[in-house]
Structure formats: structure tokens, C-alpha cells
Amino acid sequence: GKRRDDLILNVERSKMPPNIDVKQGMALQVRSDDGAMLDVTVVHVDDNIVTLDGNHPLAGKTINFNIELVEIS
Numbered sequence: 001g002k003r004r005d006d007l008i009l010n011v012e013r014s015k016m017p018p019n020i021d022v023k024q025g026m027a028l029q030v031r032s033d034d035g036a037m038l039d040v041t042v043v044h045v046d047d048n049i050v051t052l053d054g055n056h057p058l059a060g061k062t063i064n065f066n067i068e069l070v071e072i073s
Contacts (some may be wrong), residue, residue, distance in 0.1 A: 007054035010039065013047065022050050 009030075018023055026042040030052065044051035 001056070001059055003055050003060035007038075008043075009052040009054065011050045011052060013045075013050050016050055028052070 011049065013022070020028075022042055022045055023044055024045055028040050029037050030040055032038055037056045040052040040054045041057070042050060043053045
């Protein structure tokens with residue numbers, strides 16, 4: 001599907017669990033305000049803000065498939 005800008009989240013670093021050493025590229029799960037779990041990837045970390053991306057890694061990319069048609073019935 002398409003990339004969604006509303007799935008990019010900027011979180012204050014102080015709100016991240018203290019036992020997690022947040023690094024760019026990490027995969028995490030976060031709970032949304034409505035209680036749903038969301039898989040995210042850490043895309044940027046600085047002293048104050050952690051940027052999380054909830055888009056699928058292939059979102060917005062063209063995917064090509066090679067298939068072999070075996071039978072038509």
C-alpha cells in the first residue's frame with residue numbers, strides 16, 4: 001500500500017521505557033491511544049526525540065512478482 005504520514009510518530013525520548021536502549025533500525029511495538037498494538041521501526045534518534053515509523057517496510061514501493069502458471073481449469 002501507500003506510505004502514510006500519519007504513521008510517523010515523534011516521541012519524547014523521556015517517554016520511552018528506561019530499560020530500552022533505543023537505536024535506529026530497531027523494531028518495537030507500541031500501544032495506540034485506543035489500545036491497539038502497532039509495529040514500528042525506529043527511524044531516527046536524537047537527544048530529545050525518537051521518530052517511529054508504523055508503515056510496513058515495503059509501503060510505497062513497487063513489488064514485482066515472477067510467477068509460473070501451472071494450470072488453468
